[in-house]
Amino acid sequence: MLSLRLALPTEMNTVDFELKDEYVELCNLLKLVGLADSGGRGKQMVAEGLVKVDGQPESRKTAKIRSGQVVTCQNVSIKVVAHA
Numbered sequence: 001m002l003s004l005r006l007a008l009p010t011e012m013n014t015v016d017f018e019l020k021d022e023y024v025e026l027c028n029l030l031k032l033v034g035l036a037d038s039g040g041r042g043k044q045m046v047a048e049g050l051v052k053v054d055g056q057p058e059s060r061k062t063a064k065i066r067s068g069q070v071v072t073c074q075n076v077s078i079k080v081v082a083h084a
Helices: 026-032 039-047
Strands: 013-019 051-053 070-073 076-082
Touching (some): 026 070
Antiparallel strands (some): 051 070
């Protein structure tokens, strides 16, 4: 007997991250929004291919993320916005 498992679409949660400097390193952004419990875990997540920046896979653990960019990881979309 064959068993099929259908993946149901999951909702993407959106988080706004207010950037206080010119940029934030990708691994630190994952930590700051709570997706990673440390910068090291953030680096591991990037290395595992779990992170996209502006819709493209990102392999640079310390990529400079600037205002206007969107990072996605684990059904969370992080919109980076400039400090008001």
